[in-house]
Amino acid sequence: MKKDSGYNTRQKEIILDYLVKNKDKHTNVQEISAYLLSGGSSVGTATIYRQLDKLVESGVVRKYNFDGKTGACYQYIDEHEHCKEHFHLKCTVCGKLIHLECDHLSGVNEHIKNHHGFTVDPSQTVFYGICAECAGNK
């Protein structure tokens, strides 16, 4: 996870601005591009990809791949420093990210380490599924 040491450019700012404004849902390159176009600011697709790569690299943004869909999704991660102590649940329908603090689950990573020799990195691990609201709307 590198530090953000790049230049401050117009493109960089508006891309990050859009991600912050939409941090409650996931977005993709097309949506970002369309938003920037509608706002009168045209930004090349390659630039969006390159900026997103840097943001992912620096830990500010998370990148997701979903099975049915083609193309990656991106989402700004608020308070990314504190997210090492709990689990993340991500709804694949509405894109909502849930920060789950739960004592019952705190032993899971311990178990995997002790019984399976695998050290889980909670900051990178996400449970995918369907949230209560989306499950009810069908």
Next chain:
Amino acid sequence: MKKDSGYNTRQKEIILDYLVKNKDKHTNVQEISAYLLSGGSSVGTATIYRQLDKLVESGVVRKYNFDGKTGACYQYIDEHEHCKEHFHLKCTVCGKLIHLECDHLSGVNEHIKNHHGFTVDPSQTVFYGICAECAGNK
């Protein structure tokens, strides 16, 4: 999840045969195509995709997308083994993918559903971390 109601063709059989034989690992379209070629049976790429779509649709095969990689992965799902929860552990160092069948963890998804109203999709959920071998080699 529809029933498998299609015709029985040579291509369908050998594709499914390959998936069954390799049900302990993930595979992809390229590997299937290469295997069929090496076996003297040439099958068009489009046919492989179309057959895989049907298999996924009928629940016989699962489709995965992983972050680093480009292209989808497929895996045959044995009905009987499938009774247990099937977690994936992916080593971020060596890239190895571990299929974890574990009774202790089978209650985790239940708990999340009952106590947090969130339905986890195990086929999409991956634990990232460091495997025993990579942890030892440092």
Next chain:
DNA sequence: TTGCGTGCAAAGGTTTTGCATGGCA
């Protein structure tokens, strides 16, 4: 001035689609 950032277009790879033909039931 230096070197990273940007835009454009082209390339690379994966997956889908159109259409004529082939093959199961």
Next chain:
DNA sequence: TGCCATGCAAAACCTTTGCACGCAA
């Protein structure tokens, strides 16, 4: 015979890369 399946190629997509120019520091 009636349809679905197949093969081939083209198309549709998503993403990356090369290169010249622009711009921040």
